[in-house]
Amino acid sequence: MDREFEEAIKRQPLVNIGTAGHVDHGKTTLIQALTGIWASHHSEELKRGITLKIGYADTAIYQCPKCPPPQKYYTSANLPEDMRCRYCGTPLEYVRKVSFVDVPGHEMLMSIMLAGAAMMDAALLVIDATKECPQPQTREHFTALSIIGVRKLVVIQNKIDIVSRERAKESYKEIRRFLEGTWAESAPIIPVSALHRANIDALVWALEKYVPIPQRDHTLPPKMLVARSFDVNKPGTPVSELAGGVLGGTVIQGKFRVGDEIEIRPGLKVKKGGQEVYEPLYTTITSLKSGNEPLEVAYPGGLIAIGTELDPSITKADNLIGNVVGKPGTLPEPLYDLEVEIHLLERVVGAEQPLKVEPLKTNEVIMLNVGTSLSVGTVTSARSDSVHLKLKIPVVAGSGTRVALSRQIAGRWRLIGYGFIK
Numbered sequence: 001m002d003r004e005f006e007e008a009i010k011r012q013p014l015v016n017i018g019t020a021g022h023v024d025h026g027k028t029t030l031i032q033a034l035t036g037i038w039a040s041h042h043s044e045e046l047k048r049g050i051t052l053k054i055g056y057a058d059t060a061i062y063q064c065p066k067c068p069p070p071q072k073y074y075t076s077a078n079l080p081e082d083m084r085c086r087y088c089g090t091p092l093e094y095v096r097k098v099s100f101v102d103v104p105g106h107e108m109l110m111s112i113m114l115a116g117a118a119m120m121d122a123a124l125l126v127i128d129a130t131k132e133c134p135q136p137q138t139r140e141h142f143t144a145l146s147i148i149g150v151r152k153l154v155v156i157q158n159k160i161d162i163v164s165r166e167r168a169k170e171s172y173k174e175i176r177r178f179l180e181g182t183w184a185e186s187a188p189i190i191p192v193s194a195l196h197r198a199n200i201d202a203l204v205w206a207l208e209k210y211v212p213i214p215q216r217d218h219t220l221p222p223k224m225l226v227a228r229s230f231d232v233n234k235p236g237t238p239v240s241e242l243a244g245g246v247l248g249g250t251v252i253q254g255k256f257r258v259g260d261e262i263e264i265r266p267g268l269k270v271k272k273g274g275q276e277v278y279e280p281l282y283t284t285i286t287s288l289k290s291g292n293e294p295l296e297v298a299y300p301g302g303l304i305a306i307g308t309e310l311d312p313s314i315t316k317a318d319n320l321i322g323n324v325v326g327k328p329g330t331l332p333e334p335l336y337d338l339e340v341e342i343h344l345l346e347r348v349v350g351a352e353q354p355l356k357v358e359p360l361k362t363n364e365v366i367m368l369n370v371g372t373s374l375s376v377g378t379v380t381s382a383r384s385d386s387v388h389l390k391l392k393i394p395v396v397a398g399s400g401t402r403v404a405l406s407r408q409i410a411g412r413w414r415l416i417g418y419g420f421i422k
């Protein structure tokens with residue numbers, strides 16, 4: 001491990017842990033219990049009590065060197081002011097930072113969940129113990145994690161404060177039965193009350209045990225998936241004082257430094273000869289931040305904000321969601337036309353009633369999630385194992401990239417399978 005990377009462990013989260021699970025099962029409340037932060041800020045979200053966008057929040061994990069687990073574990077959300085163990089008074093030790101990616105559970109917002117899942121190294125599958133398991137989006141989100149290739153799971157049996165002992169046992173059995181025979185068969189199940197912050201130390205213990213910092217090759221050309229983009233200026237700021245556009249997202253490989261030249265693809269939509277095309281953007285990284293911590297270098301894992309010299313009107317209001325950032329000349333050409341090797345699910349798992357997945361047909365419109373980007377395409381030719389698609393919004397992805405496929409069924413986009421770009 002090089003020196004710079006050892007330093008990075010102190011400054012930035014190097015792992016992204018996502019939420020997954022049916023609407024209202026307590027994902028955002030759980031992230032608040034872990035981080036102290038309510039990750040659903042959007043005014044519409046606050047009003048309606050449902051998460052609409054990808055939220056994120058970081059926490060730092062600390063431990064008491066003397067006490068046994070789970071009570072040895074602390075997070076930023078419950079850190080004693082004197083930084084000493086609540087049970088024995090020993091000074092606490094810093095362990096690491098982790099980032100949480102919070103996604104919506106509403107069935108209408110599956111595409112946002114899929115974009116969030118593209119940034120997850122591991123996931124917390126949140127299950128409301130008062131409800132029978134699985135609920136439709138418990139199934140659909142779990143399938144999404146499977147499809148996207150998230151292979152680390154901690155199951156959260158939530159709302160344990162309002163169930164009887166019998167119901168808690170029954171719910172535990174339902175969850176085990178649901179996961180039987182899948183890649184997550186032996187995932188730990190941690191009973192918690194996110195609302196009352198009960199047993200959160202046991203959850204942190206599980207994260208320490210099952211979710212280490214992923215091994216990565218830091219010498220690869222850097223790449224970041226854009227999940228949010230902002231204009232951070234207050235209205236009325238004089239032009240001479242305007243800060244450049246900001247991109248939020250996660251580095252998926254390599255590392256970025258302040259001062260790096262970057263390319264953003266597919267970039268901006270422009271009209272050319274009566275046609276809409278996308279043109280890449282070029283700029284320089286003026287700052288890097290992880291939470292409030294300024295960084296000189298940003299490694300994979302954790303949600304990172306990149307300050308740029310772009311006109312903030314380009315990045316405002318999430319305009320650049322789904323873009324990919326790299327060094328100029330290293331990113332794949334945007335694809336408007338592509339051949340995809342397809343693997344359809346047997347059943348539509350997100351609907352109340354399981355339906356059979358019918359084969360893809362010519363002229364059918366399907367939704368494609370690639371990384372944090374979302375596109376809609378028309379099937380121009382279909383075979384049982386591959387289809388050709390024409391896209392409205394191009395995707396920036398090389399051959400072999402995994403894509404999630406959804407189809408509209410009774411007015412809802414439902415996950416129906418996955419594929420690989422040929």
Ligand SMILES: Nc1nc2c(ncn2[C@@H]2O[C@H](COP(=O)(O)OP(=O)(O)OP(=O)(O)O)[C@@H](O)[C@H]2O)c(=O)[nH]1
Nearest residue numbers: 023024025026027028029050051105159193194195
């Ligand atoms: N009793 C109890 N209520 C909880 C618990 N966790 C969450 N809730 C409540 O459940 C409701 C939904 O919680 P959220 O955290 O918004 O659920 P969510 O999964 O983020 O919902 P979406 O993002 O819309 O899918 C809120 O009213 C919470 O207060 C818990 O441990 N116990």
Ligand SMILES: [Mg+2]
Nearest residue numbers: 027028050051
């Ligand atoms: Mg939520």
Ligand SMILES: [Mg+2]
Nearest residue numbers: 024049050051
């Ligand atoms: Mg809710």
Ligand SMILES: [Zn+2]
Nearest residue numbers: 064067085088
């Ligand atoms: Zn202690």
